[in-house]
Amino acid sequence: EKGGWSSFMAKEVAEQPEAVANTLLGRITDGVVEVPELTEFGDDALARIRRIVILACGTAAYAGQTAKYAIEKWTRIPVDVELSHEFRYRDPVITDDTLIISISQSGETMDTLMAVKYAREAGAKTISVCNTQGATIPRESDAVVYTHAGPEVAVASTKAFVAQISALYLFGLHLARVKGTVSHDELVHFAQQLQDVPAKIAVTLENGKAVTELAGWMADTRAVLFLGRNVGFPIAMEGALKLKELAYIHAEGFAAGELKHGPIALIEPGQPVFVVVPSPRGSAQIHPKVISNIQEIRARGARIIAIAEQGDAAVLPYADTVIPIPLADALFEPLLAVVPLQIFAMALASAKGLDVDQPRNLAKSVTVE
Ligand code: F6R
Numbered sequence: 001e002k003g004g005w006s007s008f009m010a011k012e013v014a015e016q017p018e019a020v021a022n023t024l025l026g027r028i029t030d031g032v033v034e035v036p037e038l039t040e041f042g043d044d045a046l047a048r049i050r051r052i053v054i055l056a057c058g059t060a061a062y063a064g065q066t067a068k069y070a071i072e073k074w075t076r077i078p079v080d081v082e083l084s085h086e087f088r089y090r091d092p093v094i095t096d097d098t099l100i101i102s103i104s105q106s107g108e109t110m111d112t113l114m115a116v117k118y119a120r121e122a123g124a125k126t127i128s129v130c131n132t133q134g135a136t137i138p139r140e141s142d143a144v145v146y147t148h149a150g151p152e153v154a155v156a157s158t159k160a161f162v163a164q165i166s167a168l169y170l171f172g173l174h175l176a177r178v179k180g181t182v183s184h185d186e187l188v189h190f191a192q193q194l195q196d197v198p199a200k201i202a203v204t205l206e207n208g209k210a211v212t213e214l215a216g217w218m219a220d221t222r223a224v225l226f227l228g229r230n231v232g233f234p235i236a237m238e239g240a241l242k243l244k245e246l247a248y249i250h251a252e253g254f255a256a257g258e259l260k261h262g263p264i265a266l267i268e269p270g271q272p273v274f275v276v277v278p279s280p281r282g283s284a285q286i287h288p289k290v291i292s293n294i295q296e297i298r299a300r301g302a303r304i305i306a307i308a309e310q311g312d313a314a315v316l317p318y319a320d321t322v323i324p325i326p327l328a329d330a331l332f333e334p335l336l337a338v339v340p341l342q343i344f345a346m347a348l349a350s351a352k353g354l355d356v357d358q359p360r361n362l363a364k365s366v367t368v369e
Contacts, residue, residue: 001153007357009156014205016159016205019148020197031191031192033187033191034177035145037146038171038174040143046174049097049175051079052098052099052100053094054079059161060160060164063234064164066165066231067164069331070172071172084102088118098119098124100126102127103168104137105132105147105157106131107131108136109137110368112137113140114369116140117140127141131148131152145170155357169331173187173190190329196332197332197335197336204336205343207324208339208340211347219352223266225240225266226251226274228253232256233256236274238341243341247345247348247349248352264297267302275290279330287312291314298318304321306318309324309325311324312324325340
């Protein structure tokens with residue numbers, strides 16, 4: 001079933017262009033996003049939403065944190081992202097104009113299921129983003145937007161992650177159209193950005209192979225840090241999670257702006273730091289700030305691996321390694337930037353002789369609370 005790949009994870013990482021393309025299929029009509037499942041849910045019901053709470057665990061929660069930026073920008077509706085297990089037991093504020101969006105690859109994660117049931121009983125409408133047809137969480141929800149990543153076998157989630165972000169972007173653009181918060185021209189532009197993602201992931205898969213060379217000298221590293229800002233922040237967190245679960249190395253993701261508020265104390269000579277660099281075009285305000293973060297840690301001896309837009313010259317003097325990603329609007333960069341981080345975690349686990357498909361202590365589907 002691995003079809004010539006060394007692991008299911010390697011196969012699933014490579015399948016990411018199709019995972020996104022299949023998730024978009026039938027959901028863009030006349031150049032704009034129209035998700036039939038959401039049309040069925042009802043434009044009136046969507047127009048009534050005043051607050052969105054995204055519930056998920058692990059990688060799915062990072063997909064939610066990534067999509068928060070786009071959904072808020074496009075719909076002007078506040079979005080909170082909460083870990084399902086933290087939400088359920090703290091008497092959260094739920095009103096009938098709150099929309100709950102759960103995200104779950106398996107659709108069976110007990111923490112998320114319990115949180116969805118709880119919210120629904122409290123009067124919220126619930127939409128499920130799920131990769132498994134007919135699973136329990138979609139059955140317990142008012143509507144479902146399936147991701148069509150195909151079965152994910154490796155324990156570490158990869159292609160489901162990019163499909164989840166894509167599905168949430170479809171949701172955001174559908175809702176923005178219903179609410180009229182994004183102009184028609186921009187709706188067309190963003191739908192095109194989404195449709196361009198699969199080909200750009202394919203390029204990133206090629207460029208990303210360069211990280212495997214790092215695995216050799218990093219196999220004995222005790223800690224790896226990941227920095228990102230804005231949509232790059234949840235990607236840094238996701239890169240760290242992949243490394244923890246696959247290579248059993250202590251890894252931590254930080255918001256780059258937080259560095260001087262504490263984490264910079266961790267930097268000592270030789271410390272590897274991955275930095276997800278925002279685009280100098282699309283994120284002109286924060287790009288120089290992240291470059292100066294890189295300079296600060298480089299001056300303290302950090303080894304910098306930068307994931308940066310191709311042609312970003314500002315990063316070159318300070319990075320030990322640059323992994324270029326194709327040009328995309330700022331909000332679409334996470335779908336590309338995550339790929340080299342997945343490849344790196346997989347390469348480091350392999351370099352350490354570990355089973356990348358079945359990391360120790362983990363199960364693919366966590367069906368207990
Ligand atoms: C990480 C990973 C887990 C899952 C989490 C949620 O690689 O696989 O963090 O993302 O357990 O699982 P689902 O999406 O099935 O609810």
